[in-house]
Amino acid sequence: MLLALRDIGKAWHIARTGERVSALEAITLDVTPGEFLILLGPSGCGKSTLLQIMAGLEPPSAGAIDFPAAAGGRGKLTSMVFQDYALFPWRTVLANVAFGPEVRGVPRREREEHARRLIDLVNLRGAEHRYPHELSGGMRQRVALARALANDPQILLFDEPLAALDSQTRRVMQDELLRIWAETGKTFVYVTHSLQEAVLLGTRIVLMTAGPGRIKRVEEVTLPRPRHLTGRAEAAMLDRLDALLGEEVKRAMAS
């Protein structure tokens, strides 16, 4: 166990109306080392909020998060890859990737060497001195991934990282994510609303209900890799998940 969520709940107060809106309820979940865990659910089911809670960027309103003391403290446990990349526009690729080590006080030469290795890992060699706006969407997400890896976290948290990309680039990036997951041996927790992405990438899929988000079902995915959406077993799984997700989408639209 790397990270354990115990009965996590999150509620928002809307000051204007005085309403209390429940976004997450009774989430209990263990993140196990080395897995590619998918959080799948309809829009607005609180899956991004859950990720923020795992990252420590948002406090839960109820429940507790446990992580082993051996993880070396909260700060080194997780790193987040954001949907809109969240790269610093005034920093070059190299300086973006080196940001984490820089604020942790790693000397310049050492952190730049480290950043270059990661830039190689995400196949961006030669782009070190470009600014984010000089990169395509796919390249920006590679930088964001390298930057998140730079702190050497045990868990990488992905918040719909490929949602803004065109379908061709998304396919390439999905393969890249699998390669990097295999090469680094890190644990990935990956939020998406795409069934196909869930089935292609995950080792375990957590299907969430429409708001308030609860865990509807957890599916182990044991399909061999490489996976293809047209494959028989994949198609069967897609159908099953599609029916379950469809119920939740309808519920979300009705409420």
Place this chain on the structure above:
Amino acid sequence: MTASHWRQIASVAGLLLAWQVLVQAGRINPLFLPTPLAVLGSMWEMTRSGELPWAVLASLDRVIQGFVYGSLAGVLLGLLAGAIRWVEDLLDPWVAAVYPIPKSALFPLFMLWFGLGNPSKIVTIAVGVLFLVLVNTMTGVHAINPTLLKAARDLGASRPQIFVKVILPGALPNIFTGLRLGAGMALILVFITEIEATKAGLGFLLWEAFQLMDTRHVFVGVVTFGLLGVATTWLLQWLERVTCPWIQRSN
């Protein structure tokens, strides 16, 4: 050189030429409008005699001091107010109250408080620059994408580190907008403050020439102010290109 450049040159040269010819032909009284060449001649004489450079130096001394104090205070307060809620709450009513006052209207007060010499002029300029830079800096901080602050926090940055490494560079483009507006304001205010209580400076030179009905010297003052305005704009643009290369490259 594009066609657009040629048209611009033709516009300036044509107007200057018409002006020169009309005045020389006696159609316009040179008391109201001296010829461009006469203005240029006066400018040369006053430069050689040292009168003009001396006036420019006296004014620049006030402008630079006022601009530097005003913009430093404006950037610092603007960043703090943008980043820390309670600082904004403390500053907000004062900004709302003082921002709309023409800063030239404060000059008499500052003369009462700081005397007739340079300090009251510098303070007037500094206050004028401060509010423009402050308001633009705050806008710049508020315009920073909140996900960037989250990302910095996620990567382990402390609050002081976020202030220096995210909020400051993130607000820099708007800070430069404030500095450009502030530089224009500094030139306006140095002129107004030099009408009174001084014997040195470009504003004094211009105003004295007006009182003596010396239109040529009035024009020398006006043209020199224009040149100073162009020079400060260039200087700030250069500074922005050097400090914000990520903006230059997007253009």
